[in-house]
Amino acid sequence: MQDLTDRIIAFVESVGIAVREGPIAGETFMPGMAVRGGTLAIDRETLRWPGDLLHEAGHIAVTDPALRAGTTAVSTDPSEEMAAIAWSYAAARAMALDPALVFHDGGYKGGGGWIADAFASGGTIGVPMLVWYGMTTNDAFPAMKRWLR
Template identity: 50%
Template sequence: MKPVFADPLTQRLADFVIGIGIDVTAGELPDDTFLPGVDIRSGGLVIDEKHLAHPGDILHEAGHIAVSEPQSRKAERFEATDGEELATLAWSWAALTHLELDPAVVFHPGGYKGEAEWLLETFASGGAMGVPLLQYYGLTLEPRQAAERGVAPFPNMLRWLR
């Protein structure tokens, strides 16, 4: 059964995540999750709307699932590699671009260990941090390869799940 959330943005993000093939459930979470109100559990997201500090965190956490190796997605406790963290940042940029959201929804002030503004500037100016990994995973293409194949480059995604 599809979860229903009171906040329209939370609902829109949850619907997008479900639409690309990642399970989303509504539920209560403890206070010690890495990001308030959202957690990765067995390859899906659990969203605790009353504790969700920033709805954009839904996209970031979904990005972790999306860029991880398929066999590691269902692990009881999720651990991202440094490379997957970079790929998740680029994936999040692609998702918010696809959804036509203000980038600050995901890269919100105070997030990303104080580096949100720098990340916003990097991606907005065409920075490609994490894009080579997304390309390696078969999710997107950098401009030269995209032109050779006749498709739009990053932030356009060829597919959303690795």
């Protein structure tokens, strides 16, 4: 788990998302991670699913750039949720990771496996939003033109 977490952190930082490690103050939506000030905060002691880091990073990546630095929670906007799902799939593919590490049944309201299967069979959950944001094209996905909105 340590090696996977290290790889994911390196990727997230390489695309321009800041990462802070250490204890996380306050409540977190997912164990061991939170968005704080546009930064991905990680507590390795309580982190349960390292692949979820890509999804949380996806939320930061698709946030309006004018709002990103002040973001202290992920958006509840359904279009941004779908964009973060597509972003995290593209990130997993870019890292040559099995998408099941991101889309596990411990998350996504038990539908992680369904999401992974949907992408594997050519599904485009959230891709139109990434195209709208200018981050990819329909023809190129999961390749990204840029990783931040």
